Amino acid sequence: MPHHTSYGYPYRHGRFGGVNRPTDNTELRQRLLGVKLKALVGDHLGTAVDAEPSGFRSGSGLVVDGRAWVLIDGDASRSLGPAIAWAIRHDAESLDLIAETATGLLARRAGYFSFPISVWFAEDRLLLPVVAEPHAPLPAARDEHTDLIATIEAGGAEPCIEHGVVTGEVRGLEVCRVVDEPTIGRLIDIGEIELSGQLGEPGVRLEVGVGVNDREAFQLLHGDLPTVDALSGVVEAVRSHRSADAPQHPLNRMAPERFLRWEAVNDPARVDMVSVEPASAPVPRPSMKDQAPAVAVGVDDGGRRNVLVFSSGVDLDLVPFALDAHAALAAWGDTELASEITLHLRDNDLVSITRDLAEHAAVTVRCSTLN
Structure with missing residues (x-):
């Protein structure tokens, strides 16, 4: 040895x-x-x-x-x-x-x-x-979690389910999350790892806030406010900052790639599609603090299902991530996917090395810029 x-x-x-x-x-x-x-x-x-x-x-x-x-x-x-x-x-x-x-x-x-x-x-x-590991199975959201989708919609947020987790978003930014037990009073942050204790009443509830720490602070300050009213207030505040022409603000600097995906979902022609729906990434995003590409599936005018990956900033690992996303969706049962992948980035974020990496992919990877 x-x-x-x-x-x-x-x-x-x-x-x-x-x-x-x-x-x-x-x-x-x-x-x-x-x-x-x-x-x-x-x-x-x-x-x-x-x-x-x-x-x-x-x-x-x-x-x-x-x-x-x-x-x-x-x-x-x-x-x-x-x-x-x-x-x-x-x-x-x-x-x-x-x-x-x-x-x-x-x-x-x-x-x-x-x-x-x-x-x-x-x-x-x-x-x-090293032997390649297969994709983990995609977990389904539990019924008691999806039961709260109506509350998310009533508060003005857009329901989103990724890797079995039910959240509500405003233009791509998470503003609420369904949790099994209240996070309040039992969250410990250790660097980028979030550990939960066992305090609080058991059950399923919708927590309001942008990220786990904001959800905890919001509940401490506004715990008596009905959930729909609380969510509506947060949605209104976030929406005012989540637009392409809004002044710089922390709320529009978070999850920019998910904002690009939201634009495509609401205006599929922007990415030459008839319809676009969000999809789970190949691996869960560690936390809201971690920027990661956003995945979607778009249907073109020929009825083909295309994998779309949205990114913000120069990301040298974008092409491997996108290829893994395509393979993951196929492994999870989407057998009608087209063989090519399209990367959508802002003009300034598309660099020559990204195109070089795409040329070495085993399937076709196209690069498209968004204004």
């Missing part, structure tokens, strides 16, 4: 006997990752690696005999796109991606590309090949 090894970084001594250290922790970590990557690749290939690694935002990479080796630092769930981009920008003929998290998801998404990609799990200094 391989033994655990720490990968140190040999500092250089300066002119006056001191040590020339990297200027900050980021530079130091990049160098450590480079040392670790060279050691992993050298051990795997059984030969010394002369290529010098170069760092990028998600990790470190090097090219050996046309093979790009990329080591991802930390959460790897959104790293496939940046890794492929690094590989093709360095004229590599294939990609070997090394990660310690989300490797099954990465292996699944790697299979959607014509560009040769292998995914490895790093266990100490041993690289283990």
Whole structure:
């Protein structure tokens, strides 16, 4: 069995006997990752690696005999796109991606590309090949949750069901959520992880607010207000800020990709469709703070069902996400999907590397800009 090894970084001594250290922790970590990557690749290939690694935002990479080796630092769930981009920008003929998290998801998404990609799990200094994990089944919303859709509509919000969770949105922004037990007084935030205790009365209820913390604060301040009245007030306040020509405000900077999807649902001709309906993403969005592409299915004038993916900002992982969305919808039973995917972005957000990634997809991925 391989033994655990720490990968140190040999500092250089300066002119006056001191040590020339990297200027900050980021530079130091990049160098450590480079040392670790060279050691992993050298051990795997059984030969010394002369290529010098170069760092990028998600990790470190090097090219050996046309093979790009990329080591991802930390959460790897959104790293496939940046890794492929690094590989093709360095004229590599294939990609070997090394990660310690989300490797099954990465292996699944790697299979959607014509560009040769292998995914490895790093266990100490041993690289283990990763098997693609299938999509998790799409859960259905429970009847006692969907019973509250009428209340959501009465308050002026638009019902939305994704991954079995019933919410109400205003122009793409969540303003209420159906929960099994009251969140009030029992929520603990640990970074980006939300943990719930067991206090509060059991049962199903509709909580009003933009995000879990806002729902808790709203209930503490307006707990005696009837749910429909409370929701109506929030809907009115949010709607005034959720328009393309509204002044900058926190409420229109949140979930911009879901606003683009909402525009398409209400004006399908905007995306050359007869009708557009929201769809679940391939994996649930971790929280409202996390920006993620929004998925929809559009029916064109020929009756074909097309996968549409809306994005805001430059997202190097957009193409792998979109390919995974198409495969997920098919796995969940939508067998009549057209084989191509359309990405919808604002003009300034469509960059050349996104088109390059799309060209390496195993199915047709079109890029379309929205004014």
